[in-house]
Amino acid sequence: xxxxxxxxxxxxxxxxxxxxxxxxxxxxxxxxxxxxxxxxxxxxxxxxxxxxxxxxxxxxxxxxxxxxxxxxxxxxxxxxxxxxxxxxxxxxxxxxxxxxxxxxxxxxxxxxxxxxxxxxxxxxxxxxxxxxxxxxxxxxxxxxxxxxxxxxxxxxxxxxxxxxxxxxxxxxxxxxxxxxxxxxxxxxxxxxxxxxxxxxxxxxxxxxxxxxxxxxxxxxxxxxxxxxxxxxxxxxxxxxxxxxxxxxxxxxxxxxxxxxxxxxxxxxx
Amino acid sequence: xxxxxxxxxxxxxxxxxxxxxxxxxxxxxxxxxxxxxxxxxxxxxxxxxxxxxxxxxxxxxxxxxxxxxxxxxxxxxxxxxxxxxxxxxxxxxxxxxxxxxxxxxxxxxxxxxxxxxxxxxxxxxxxxxxxxxxxxxxxxxxxxxxxxxxxxxxxxxxxxxxxxxxxxxxxxxxxxxxxxxxxxxxxxxxxxxxxxxxxxxxxxxxxxxxxxxxxxxxxxxxxxxx
Numbered sequence: 001x002x003x004x005x006x007x008x009x010x011x012x013x014x015x016x017x018x019x020x021x022x023x024x025x026x027x028x029x030x031x032x033x034x035x036x037x038x039x040x041x042x043x044x045x046x047x048x049x050x051x052x053x054x055x056x057x058x059x060x061x062x063x064x065x066x067x068x069x070x071x072x073x074x075x076x077x078x079x080x081x082x083x084x085x086x087x088x089x090x091x092x093x094x095x096x097x098x099x100x101x102x103x104x105x106x107x108x109x110x111x112x113x114x115x116x117x118x119x120x121x122x123x124x125x126x127x128x129x130x131x132x133x134x135x136x137x138x139x140x141x142x143x144x145x146x147x148x149x150x151x152x153x154x155x156x157x158x159x160x161x162x163x164x165x166x167x168x169x170x171x172x173x174x175x176x177x178x179x180x181x182x183x184x185x186x187x188x189x190x191x192x193x194x195x196x197x198x199x200x201x202x203x204x205x206x207x208x209x210x211x212x213x214x215x216x217x218x219x220x221x222x223x224x225x226x227x228x229x230x231x232x233x234x235x236x237x238x239x240x241x242x243x244x245x246x247x248x249x250x251x252x253x254x255x256x257x258x259x260x261x262x263x264x265x266x267x268x269x
Numbered sequence: 270x271x272x273x274x275x276x277x278x279x280x281x282x283x284x285x286x287x288x289x290x291x292x293x294x295x296x297x298x299x300x301x302x303x304x305x306x307x308x309x310x311x312x313x314x315x316x317x318x319x320x321x322x323x324x325x326x327x328x329x330x331x332x333x334x335x336x337x338x339x340x341x342x343x344x345x346x347x348x349x350x351x352x353x354x355x356x357x358x359x360x361x362x363x364x365x366x367x368x369x370x371x372x373x374x375x376x377x378x379x380x381x382x383x384x385x386x387x388x389x390x391x392x393x394x395x396x397x398x399x400x401x402x403x404x405x406x407x408x409x410x411x412x413x414x415x416x417x418x419x420x421x422x423x424x425x426x427x428x429x430x431x432x433x434x435x436x437x438x439x440x441x442x443x444x445x446x447x448x449x450x451x452x453x454x455x456x457x458x459x460x461x462x463x464x465x466x467x468x469x470x471x472x473x474x475x476x477x478x479x480x481x482x483x484x485x486x487x488x489x490x491x492x493x494x495x
Contacts, residue, residue, distance in 0.1 A: 034356070159355060159369070162322065163348075163370075165322070166322075167370070167374075168342075168344070168373070215360065216362070
């Protein structure tokens with residue numbers, strides 16, 4: 001591999017984007033895994049196709065509209081979950097299919113979107129723009145401040161919502177905010193790995209960290225380290241062997257997840 | 270005198286079937302009361318309604334003279350659920366769980382180790398929940414419930430999973446809390462061995478509440494069948 005490639009702007013942006021995204025997805029991925037909402041991230045990604053389609057159709061920046069749709073999806077889901085006897089996965093399955101179907105209808109009415117749409121389906125980390133890096137940076141900053149200020153409340157609401165309610169914690173507010181942050185994070189990750197593969201970026205480091213951690217305070221740091229290692233290794237592999245960046249990152253993270261599971265299984269014997 | 274807990278004409282329905290009918294209940298401040306009833310009679314449902322965790326169709330609930338809002342409950346009541354809605358695989362240690370509970374109390378002067386020592390559980394401080402036996406988890410949850418100085422304790426089947434020694438220890442611990450700290454304690458249990466004839470009791474039978482001294486309740490309602 002020619003090391004000069006690291007001097008190029010697009011590589012430097014890709015590395016910076018991957019680092020920011022690793023930190024962001026590991027923060028919220030942990031709560032997705034612990035709340036057993038793995039399906040939610042996938043659903044948000046698929047629902048966001050409506051925002052992307054509307055963006056392409058109306059000529060707006062697609063990710064901004066995708067964020068709006070993702071937030072509406074998160075609020076609708078949280079609202080219905082608190083008022084419906086249906087299970088979480090049933091509600092998610094129905095609502096995201098509705099959003100996805102609307103998105104497909106909009107796409108069918110839009111000409112010449114195939115190439116643009118591919119970059120959202122499969123990601124294009126090497127094409128990440130300064131605006132997108134800025135969005136990631138702002139989102140990471142807000143997420144870090146929110147979690148630092150509300151860490152124990154968010155943890156309590158996630159771990160034992162009933163007891164948290166009895167301690168006076170506003171569990172519903174935390175649930176709404178976690179789902180909104182998660183939805184925006186999912187949209188931010190679309191650019192890197194595409195909406196089809198982003199679940200792995202969100203879930204694999206958090207799930208591995210859950211297996212390896214001896215206590216909760218270790219989970220987020222371990223997830224962040226795994227995510228950064230996986231993303232940078234994936235990027236280097238992508239540059240070295242001329243592979244798609246998103247797919248390379250997902251494959252590395254999946255291997256780390258597999259190794260983590262094997263290590264955890266043997267260490268508990 | 271303001272009652273610690275006051276329930277007036279409460280009715281609870283599940284799928285249009287009345288679980289509790291016209292329930293009236295008063296617990297004086299500083300009282301220790303045992304709550305009996307056969308399986309499925311609605312004891313836990315009634316307690317959850319008192320705590321605002323289950324809706325009721327009629328009546329009212331007051332905690333220390335105030336309506337049972339989340340704020341009133343949070344200020345006044347500690348609750349040990351019969352089946353805590355927690356994930357045993359959540360990667361949290363007992364010490365972290367106690368620390369978390371402590372952080373939500375305004376007054377929590379003891380350290381995590383001191384809290385664990387109250388129920389001989391310092392050895393499980395660094396264990397994750399999925400590494401605990403049923404009895405160890407129950408002890409950890411009881412310790413969490415006893416944290417702080419909330420004036421009312423509601424314990425739903427606290428002796429579940431406990432061995433004989435731990436059960437005796439808990440009885441002693443609750444006795445001390447009742448006598449020294451004058452907290453109001455309501456214990457849901459099937460274990461009649463911890464009750465003496467003069468203990469205050471509540472019996473939930475056929476959707477109705479009956480209260481009085483243990484001897485009277487047991488004789489009147491043939492409690493041996495429960």
